[in-house]
Amino acid sequence: MSLTCDCLDAKYQELDQILNQYNGQKEALITVLHKAQELFGYLPQDVQIKAADALSVPLSEVYGVITFYALFSTKPKGKYKIAACKGTACYVRGSERVLERIQKELGVKAGDTTPDAKFSLEVVRCLGACGLGPVMMVNDDVHARLKPDKIPGVLSRYQ
Numbered sequence: 001m002s003l004t005c006d007c008l009d010a011k012y013q014e015l016d017q018i019l020n021q022y023n024g025q026k027e028a029l030i031t032v033l034h035k036a037q038e039l040f041g042y043l044p045q046d047v048q049i050k051a052a053d054a055l056s057v058p059l060s061e062v063y064g065v066i067t068f069y070a071l072f073s074t075k076p077k078g079k080y081k082i083a084a085c086k087g088t089a090c091y092v093r094g095s096e097r098v099l100e101r102i103q104k105e106l107g108v109k110a111g112d113t114t115p116d117a118k119f120s121l122e123v124v125r126c127l128g129a130c131g132l133g134p135v136m137m138v139n140d141d142v143h144a145r146l147k148p149d150k151i152p153g154v155l156s157r158y159q
């Protein structure tokens with residue numbers, strides 16, 4: 001994913017409008033961070049600093065909230081968001097080897113995004129499909145009963 005300068009400028013203008021709306025309202029921190037993440041797809045450091053300034057909260061508090069809530073991310077996400085399950089039911093059916101293969105195929109570790117911004121990889125505790133494990137999701141698609149050898153084929157559908 002590449003953003004043009006115009007596109008980024010527009011996002012920062014919209015961010016300024018949001019920050020003006022909540023100026024000085026410390027209690028609106030989570031709301032503001034949520035809106036900022038919707039806008040940028042993640043929370044870059046300069047956005048965190050702007051939010052801290054506008055709401056008059058310490059930057060450390062902004063960072064604390066971001067790291068506490070799993071829905072916030074400080075890294076850009078890929079076009080395809082992979083959620084690989086490592087919950088107990090998937091683990092006993094071999095999710096560890098599946099995850100290793102995903103990481104090998106993508107060349108990134110869990111928590112990271114590929115350099116071409118196509119895939120980001122997260123590990124989750126349960127996707128609610130324990131009987132079908134090992135399971136992973138790619139955006140809204142569920143891929144079940146995975147084996148390491150199936151991973152290249154699954155990923156190739158998103159190339």
Ligand code: FES
Nearest residue numbers: 085087090127129
């Ligand atoms: S443990 Fe993997 S889906 Fe529940």
